[in-house]
Amino acid sequence: MLKSLLILFVAVASTPVFGADLATVRVETTNLQGPRVLEEQTSKAVIRDYLQAWQTLGTALQQNRTDLLGSSFVGNAKDKLTETIQQQVSLGLSTRYQDRSHDLKIVFYSPEGLSIELQDTVEYDVQVLDHDKVQATKRVSAHYIVVMTPAEVRWRVRVFQTELE
Amino acid sequence: MNLRTAFLIGGLISAATQVVFAQSGSLTLPKTVEAGSAFSISTSGNGKSTLYIVGPSQVLKRDVQLGETVTFPNGTLYNSGHYLAILSGPSSAENDSFDVVSAGKPANLNFFAKPSRLQVGLRGGITGAAYVFDAYRNLITAPTAVSFELSGPSGTVQRRTATTKEGAAWTQMDSTPQQGTDKFVARVEDLTSTRIIGQVPGDPCALKMSASPSGKRVKLSTEPVRDCSGNAVPDGTIVTFTEAYSGEQSTVDVPLKRGVAEVEMPAHNGAMITVASGVVLGNQIRWTGK
Numbered sequence: 001m002l003k004s005l006l007i008l009f010v011a012v013a014s015t016p017v018f019g020a021d022l023a024t025v026r027v028e029t030t031n032l033q034g035p036r037v038l039e040e041q042t043s044k045a046v047i048r049d050y051l052q053a054w055q056t057l058g059t060a061l062q063q064n065r066t067d068l069l070g071s072s073f074v075g076n077a078k079d080k081l082t083e084t085i086q087q088q089v090s091l092g093l094s095t096r097y098q099d100r101s102h103d104l105k106i107v108f109y110s111p112e113g114l115s116i117e118l119q120d121t122v123e124y125d126v127q128v129l130d131h132d133k134v135q136a137t138k139r140v141s142a143h144y145i146v147v148m149t150p151a152e153v154r155w156r157v158r159v160f161q162t163e164l165e
Numbered sequence: 166m167n168l169r170t171a172f173l174i175g176g177l178i179s180a181a182t183q184v185v186f187a188q189s190g191s192l193t194l195p196k197t198v199e200a201g202s203a204f205s206i207s208t209s210g211n212g213k214s215t216l217y218i219v220g221p222s223q224v225l226k227r228d229v230q231l232g233e234t235v236t237f238p239n240g241t242l243y244n245s246g247h248y249l250a251i252l253s254g255p256s257s258a259e260n261d262s263f264d265v266v267s268a269g270k271p272a273n274l275n276f277f278a279k280p281s282r283l284q285v286g287l288r289g290g291i292t293g294a295a296y297v298f299d300a301y302r303n304l305i306t307a308p309t310a311v312s313f314e315l316s317g318p319s320g321t322v323q324r325r326t327a328t329t330k331e332g333a334a335w336t337q338m339d340s341t342p343q344q345g346t347d348k349f350v351a352r353v354e355d356l357t358s359t360r361i362i363g364q365v366p367g368d369p370c371a372l373k374m375s376a377s378p379s380g381k382r383v384k385l386s387t388e389p390v391r392d393c394s395g396n397a398v399p400d401g402t403i404v405t406f407t408e409a410y411s412g413e414q415s416t417v418d419v420p421l422k423r424g425v426a427e428v429e430m431p432a433h434n435g436a437m438i439t440v441a442s443g444v445v446l447g448n449q450i451r452w453t454g455k
Contacts, residue, residue, distance in 0.1 A: 034294075034335050057221060076302045080222045080244050087224040095219055108333045110294035112279030117333055128219050128251055130226075135217060135253045136260045142247040145306060145331060147296065159296070159304050159332075161222065161245040164197065164264055 023099040025051065033108040038116075043106060046116050046148055049155040054099045054124075057081065061095045064088050074149065077160040096127040100139070116155065120144040121165070192216070192252045194263045200301045201243040201268055207234040208252060220248040220265075245303035267303035274298070274311075276351040276358035284367040285394050287340045291315060291362060294335040295351040304332040312352045313338070318345025318364065340364050342394035366396035372404070372447025374440045383432040383452055387440060389424040397424050402442060408452075410436035 027047060032038055053072035060068040066082045073081055088094055100123040108117035122144055127137040147159035193207045206216065210231035218225040222244035229235050231254070242248070245267045251260040278293040293313055297305045311334040315323045321341055327334035340362075341347070347362040370393035377384050385406050390398040404426035407416045410433040419426040430438070434454050440447035 033330055033333070035337065061221065076298075079302075083244075084220075084222055084224055091224060091226045093217070093219075093224055093226065095221075095224070097221065107331055108294075108335075110277055110333065111292035111335050111337060112277055112294060114277040114279060115294060115296070115333075117331060119331070126219070126249060128217055128249070130215070130217070130253075135215075136249065136251040136258050138249060138260055138262075140247060140249065140262065145304060147304070147332075161267075161303055162247040162264060163245070163306050164266060 021098075021100075023051070023054070024101045026101075026103050028103065028105045030105050030107060032106065034111050036109045036111050036113060038106060038109045042109075042116075046106065046118070046155050047104060050104075050118060050120075050146060050148060050157065051099075051102065052154075053157045053160075054097070054102075054122075058097045058099070060085060061088070061097055064094055072154075072156055073158075073160070074151065074156040075158040077157045080160075092131045094129045094132075096129070097124055099124045114149060115158070116148050118144075118146040118148065120146060191259050192250060192261060194250055194261050197264045197266050198242060199268050200245055200265050200299060200303050201240050203237060203239045204242070205234050205236040206250060208232060210254075212254060214252050214254040217251040217253065218242065218248050219251065220244070220246040222246040223248075243301040243303075245301075267305050268299040268301065269305065269307065270299060271297045271305060271309060271353045271356055272300035273302055274351060274353055274356045274358045276360060278349050278360035278362065280362070281360075282363040282365060283340050285340055285344055285364050285392065285396060286342050286367060289337040290340045291338040291347070291349060292335065293338075293349060293351060293360070294333060295329075295353070295358070296332050297329055297334075297353050305329070306332045309334075309353060314348075314350045314352065315341075315362075316348045316350075317341035317343060318347065319343045342396075344394075344396040366398050367392035367394065369398050369402070369442045369445045372440050372442055372445055374406075374438075374447055374450065376438065376450045376452060378432065378454065379429055381432055382429040383436075383438070384427070384429050385438065385440070385450075386427040387425050387447070390421055390426070390442065398442075400424070404440060404442045406430065407439045407441070408433070408436050409439075 056072040064085050066085050103121040105119045123141050128135045142162045143165045145163050148155040149158045191209050198204045208231050216227045216229045249262050275296040283290050295311050297309045309329045313325045313336040315338040323338050325336040344366050349360045351358050369390045374387045400421045402421045403418050408430050417428050419428045436452045438450045
């Protein structure tokens with residue numbers, strides 16, 4: 001009985017579950033490229049806004065709402081996510097993304113202060129729905145490269161793509 | 166065999182059947198695909214199925230006949246990212262993942278430069294950062310050479326070369342001694358991106374005034390005010406004249422007009438008159454009525 005419960009626990013623990021759980025975040029301090037000093041306040045703001053961008057992405061792709069993207073994404077990243085949502089709408093799809101853990105490094109702060117580049121080894125759950133029918137649910141690990149630029153009151157994601165580790 | 170054992174065996178058979186169904190439609194993927202390139206996914210099994218390719222940057226859906234190879238022509242999947250491929254049939258689903266990587270050839274350049282306007286003669290005063298992208302606006306993370314060139318108004322050129330690290334390269338340049346317009350260019354292969362930077366004169370380098378009688382007053386005027394590189398300091402720059410006499414002091418702030426500052430102050434014999442602008446102090450005159 002105990003063994004069965006243990007197996008059940010392991011099975012549940014490794015199955016992606018979508019909920020309001022907060023992702024775990026680990027930030028690694030690195031030697032930055034470039035001459036500009038990254039103040040702690042700036043670094044915290046960048047990480048806060050990046051994690052918020054994952055929430056925005058999750059909601060926008062789940063609800064197929066392009067209007068949500070502008071709060072966290074700009075430029076290339078916004079254009080590509082907008083295109084994805086438009087494709088999802090035309091195909092009758094929606095996707096749920098829930099980030100589970102982030103392993104973050106800030107690698108570049110441009111000398112003029114107009115861009116910051118991060119690397120993130122992120123674990124997330126993705127669920128694909130076709131006309132509201134779940135087609136697959138999977139936990140994914142990917143290495144993201146992210147460029148953020150400052151806007152009026154926050155940092156926005158300008159480049160958001162994975163690269164091979 | 167009791168009822169409990171029968172249920173157990175039934176459950177095992179059911180589970181085994183699911184595995185068989187799952188294996189009845191399987192897919193074979195490339196590990197990586199270059200953005201915008203043609204690729205194919207082979208399937209095995211019988212019957213009809215739906216193939217989904219899903220990532221945050223792009224989504225595709227195809228009806229497939231199991232056992233056939235699904236081909237995707239050039240330009241179908243072009244956004245870098247990690248993609249999930251799902252083969253979903255009426256009774257089973259298989260999935261696997263693959264990566265789309267940026268195409269190697271640079272096709273776009275993002276160039277941030279700052280400031281758009283600065284004083285002449287500042288060491289390391291002009292900075293720029295460049296990000297290199299492929300034709301599908303994917304960041305190219307492979308090291309790429311970027312050259313930066315700053316052309317000053319007098320024709321002087323500063324050049325720097327940098328190699329991108331994780332897609333980014335940066336540089337610092339000095340503003341030149343002459344006021345005017347600089348062209349700041351980032352170049353990767355045959356791609357260029359240009360920013361215009363205005364160089365304005367610096368603070369006054371020296372101030373010299375002269376005094377002459379004007380009725381019951383003394384007329385004070387500076388010589389044309391220039392920065393340390395010889396550029397005329399812009400009109401509107403404030404010059405302060407101070408007159409001290411019998412323990413009292415009067416001060417007048419005057420903006421430069423056509424390069425000089427002029428003012429009339431009360432003429433007191435023995436008054437000490439000084440001139441200053443910012444942190445620069447000019448000459449002193451003791452007024453003796455002449």
